[in-house]
Amino acid sequence: MSSSKAFLDTTILAEVLLKPGARRATAQAAIKRFTESQTPGYAIKEFKWGPFSHYCWLHNKFVTEKVFSNVIAAIHSIYRQRGLQGTALEALGIVAKSIGSRTIADLEAQYGPMAKEDELRADVFRLALKAIILKAWKRRRAVADVVEPLTCYAEIPPNEARGGLIDAHPFDCTLEDSCCMGPRFRSRPNEVEALKNAMEKIRDAKAENRRRYQALRSLYRTPKRPLTREHCRNLGDAVFAFFAPAEATILTTNVKDHEPLASALGKRVESP
């Protein structure tokens, strides 16, 4: 195998750390295609406030609702509130046929409430989520070499609060008032301009693009102004295009969003 380097984005961290089964295996196999793999400190921050926090939310829903059907109802309610059509909701039907359910139904007569299917299933999911969450946090730095550390961000572990809830806060930087990436971005204004120009063309496609464009424009036009927490969050995929070494391939499940930014700086993007 010739020397090659993968630069992992947050989606790959999430695939490896949070997705059991085939998706984890696919992501791990993709990483193994490269002789070296790196991920920026920003990916850990984005991982925590993004997919990791969603897993914590789901875990906590099982803690508070205690009954599987109530959790499903809560998820349906999110979709209703946001006016989303849920082909994804159909997937919940698959989940309803969870582990050992037929056997468990038979046990209800023998063991009473502890074998009640709806509550047992909620407990099974709660504990499965808890294991995935705690293992993911423990292994977050084991997926790839973490480069470009964020000196303004403390990786504070999730805390099991009273009643079994998992509290993943804080999500933002707590060590410094302004983002430590600001000076690094401003030291390469030509690259910031190229990223800004790339985003300008697609800024109307979705709200996320517009926010990213505004953050890049602010970095470019007001170089003396500190990079705010909001802009740090909004930079998102631009961070990976900017910090990926020239010889590296950005590995992501979201090629569509990364491609315009990476190609603006002459960098490659691949999906697992």
Place this chain on the structure above:
Amino acid sequence: MQAVRALLPELLCFRSLGDGFTATVLAALCGLENLRGEIPTVKQVLAIQECIARVTKQPFLSYDAALDMHDLLESADLDPDLHEVEILADVVEQGVS
């Protein structure tokens, strides 16, 4: 091993013993189910056996000890995670993002 697989769900009815106990039983059960019909290797059988021995000797084991059992199962190439979690989490992510 078939008998173990059939009996493990019954142990979930004793989950009032604690999260450590239940998480270990669940990990062993998922480890077997995720083999999807493949015959377990000797190393895998021994890892499952170790999980059952642990909850038998120390039913009130801590959650951290249960995570050690996860590590043990993974070191035997067993997957102790419940795959259905992924489907549910994907639905949530699509709903909130």
